[in-house]
Every structure is written in C-alpha cells, then in structure tokens.
Amino acid sequence: MENSTTQMMCHLSQLIDDAPGPIYAKVKQAICRQIDTGEWQPDQRVPSESEMVKALKVSRMTINRALRELTDEGVLIRQQGVGTFVARKKSHSALFEVHNIADEIASRGHRHHAELVEITLAKATMEEAMNLGVRTNHRIFRATIIHFENDLPIQIEYRVVNAELAPDYDQQDFQHNGAYHYLMKVAPMTEGEHLVEAVLASPAECALLQIDASEPCLQIKRRTWCREQLVTNARLISPGSRFQLFGHFEQ
Incomplete structure (x- = not known):
C-alpha cells in the first residue's frame, strides 16, 4: 500500500508545473488529470491530506481546499474516518443533443x-x-x-x-x-x-x-x-x- 501511495504521489507531483497561478488549483488540475487518464480509478482511495502535504511540499490549507472543492464538485468522495476516494462517474440522460x-x-x-x-x-x-x-x-x-x-x-x-x-x-x-x-x-x-x-x-x-x-x-x-x-x-x-x-x- 505504501509503495502504491508513493507511486501515486510521484505521478501527481510531475503534473504540477511552475506556471503562475494558485497552488490549490494546480493540485485540483493534477488530480483531475490522473482521474481522466485512468491512472486513478473509481472507488480507489487517494492519498491522505498528510501524505499530499509531505510529498508536494505545500500547506495543509492548500491541500484541504483542493480536496474540499473536488468533493463538492463530485469528483471525489470523502468518508469520515475512512478516507477520500475517487467518485464513480454518474450516468446522465441527455435532455437535448448538440446540434449545428x-x-x-x-x-x-x-x-x-x-x-x-x-x-x-x-x-x-x-x-x-x-x-x-x-x-x-x-x-x-x-x-x-x-x-x-x-x-x-x-x-x-x-x-x-x-x-x-x-x-x-x-x-x-x-x-x-x-x-x-x-x-x-x-x-x-x-x-x-x-x-x-x-x-x-x-x-x-x-x-x-x-x-x-x-x-x-x-x-x-x-x-x-x-x-x-x-x-x-x-x-x-x-x-x-x-x-x-x-x-x-x-x-
């Protein structure tokens, strides 16, 4: 499990660049990238706040905001006392199609x-x-x-x-x-x-x-x-x- 978490954090840190912008937003973007590419799978436990703070060398407040906003947006699910997990994509019925x-x-x-x-x-x-x-x-x-x-x-x-x-x-x-x-x-x-x-x-x-x-x-x-x-x-x-x-x- 430790090796898996270390590998997840290594890949995540590689996606965070030095371009100007809020750090929390860069963390959000990197997490979304990992999910969109399938590196992080639905129901998979993501590293804890402490693990992210240590690996990314950013403040706990930064990580907390990134995870909180991703949870509010339905990208992650946080279970009290258990951890944070990648949410399953919801199925939607299209009300209308994309037309020219x-x-x-x-x-x-x-x-x-x-x-x-x-x-x-x-x-x-x-x-x-x-x-x-x-x-x-x-x-x-x-x-x-x-x-x-x-x-x-x-x-x-x-x-x-x-x-x-x-x-x-x-x-x-x-x-x-x-x-x-x-x-x-x-x-x-x-x-x-x-x-x-x-x-x-x-x-x-x-x-x-x-x-x-x-x-x-x-x-x-x-x-x-x-x-x-x-x-x-x-x-x-x-x-x-x-x-x-x-x-x-x-x-």
Missing part, C-alpha cells in the same frame, strides 16, 4: 450567417487549462463569433479550442460555418455536455445582440470530446426572446 446552429436555422427555412469578431492563438490560462484538461500554457484558440438568423443576431459564441487537435481552426470560413465542419472532420465529436443557465448579458453583449439590458438571456456552457480528449469549451449567449431549447425523452 446553422442546420437548426436552415430547418426553419431561414438564412444563417456568422461574423468572426475576434480569434487569437494563445497559451491557456489556469481556468482554460482545467476546462480543456490540458496543462497551463498549452496552445489554444480563443474565438468570439456572432450567429445571425435572417440578419438578426441570435447567439454570441465564445469558444476555446485545443490547438493541438485543430491546428488550422483560425484559417476556416467562419461566416459560412466552415469552422464547425472543420472541427467535425479533424476531431469528430463523440461526447458532449451542457450546462444551461438564465443570465443577463453584459453591456457589450447587449450591443452585439441588439437587445435591451433588461432582456433575460439563455447561457449554455458546452464541452465536447473526441474519444478521450477534450476538443472545445464554449459559452453561448442567446436572447430569451429569440432562442429556445427543445428536448424529447421517453421513460
């Missing part, structure tokens, strides 16, 4: 076009790295795109793309949805997840969407995978009066 917005608009007999507001090639921040399951300073694209239906803005798309998986993303025809087709070609989606919230758009977003500041909007946070690799992380903002979600399910 251009196809949705076309199905209504309307015209779609998009405008690329900005695209940059950069190094991932701590938050972006955690959302894409990569290291900080990993090469990513950041893009802001406005989608139109019959010349009326219907959605702002903020997208972060793993540049290693889609190296020519910034060379695509964003106006005619070429970027979507390019991603489906080089890294076809095998899995996706959504988080849907009601929000108010920022003043800049209201200007882009041509709406009043008081109009409620629908925000979708979406991540997509190609097999075991995260390809994109996107945040989509749409006016509530112009956009709706539909899902069909049976029991």
Whole structure:
C-alpha cells in the first residue's frame, strides 16, 4: 500500500508545473488529470491530506481546499474516518443533443450567417487549462463569433479550442460555418455536455445582440470530446426572446 501511495504521489507531483497561478488549483488540475487518464480509478482511495502535504511540499490549507472543492464538485468522495476516494462517474440522460446552429436555422427555412469578431492563438490560462484538461500554457484558440438568423443576431459564441487537435481552426470560413465542419472532420465529436443557465448579458453583449439590458438571456456552457480528449469549451449567449431549447425523452 505504501509503495502504491508513493507511486501515486510521484505521478501527481510531475503534473504540477511552475506556471503562475494558485497552488490549490494546480493540485485540483493534477488530480483531475490522473482521474481522466485512468491512472486513478473509481472507488480507489487517494492519498491522505498528510501524505499530499509531505510529498508536494505545500500547506495543509492548500491541500484541504483542493480536496474540499473536488468533493463538492463530485469528483471525489470523502468518508469520515475512512478516507477520500475517487467518485464513480454518474450516468446522465441527455435532455437535448448538440446540434449545428446553422442546420437548426436552415430547418426553419431561414438564412444563417456568422461574423468572426475576434480569434487569437494563445497559451491557456489556469481556468482554460482545467476546462480543456490540458496543462497551463498549452496552445489554444480563443474565438468570439456572432450567429445571425435572417440578419438578426441570435447567439454570441465564445469558444476555446485545443490547438493541438485543430491546428488550422483560425484559417476556416467562419461566416459560412466552415469552422464547425472543420472541427467535425479533424476531431469528430463523440461526447458532449451542457450546462444551461438564465443570465443577463453584459453591456457589450447587449450591443452585439441588439437587445435591451433588461432582456433575460439563455447561457449554455458546452464541452465536447473526441474519444478521450477534450476538443472545445464554449459559452453561448442567446436572447430569451429569440432562442429556445427543445428536448424529447421517453421513460
């Protein structure tokens, strides 16, 4: 057991880099990486706080915060007096599928076009790295795109793309949805997840969407995978009066 714990901590410490950022967040990212790659299996006991403090040479407060937040997020399970374990992944029933917005608009007999507001090639921040399951300073694209239906803005798309998986993303025809087709070609989606919230758009977003500041909007946070690799992380903002979600399910 001691050898197993030592090996776990050795691998974990190798994933923590020297890039700027909170230490607790780096510990969280390293633990998630071990779980995502299958190094740490569901129901497996993880090293204790004391073992992590000693091996990683960080404060107990740092380790406690990392483990506490991962427990709150459902990544780990802490059993009083027993230890901390890797949680089993929960099964979810999809309320709706990931659709191409251009196809949705076309199905209504309307015209779609998009405008690329900005695209940059950069190094991932701590938050972006955690959302894409990569290291900080990993090469990513950041893009802001406005989608139109019959010349009326219907959605702002903020997208972060793993540049290693889609190296020519910034060379695509964003106006005619070429970027979507390019991603489906080089890294076809095998899995996706959504988080849907009601929000108010920022003043800049209201200007882009041509709406009043008081109009409620629908925000979708979406991540997509190609097999075991995260390809994109996107945040989509749409006016509530112009956009709706539909899902069909049976029991």
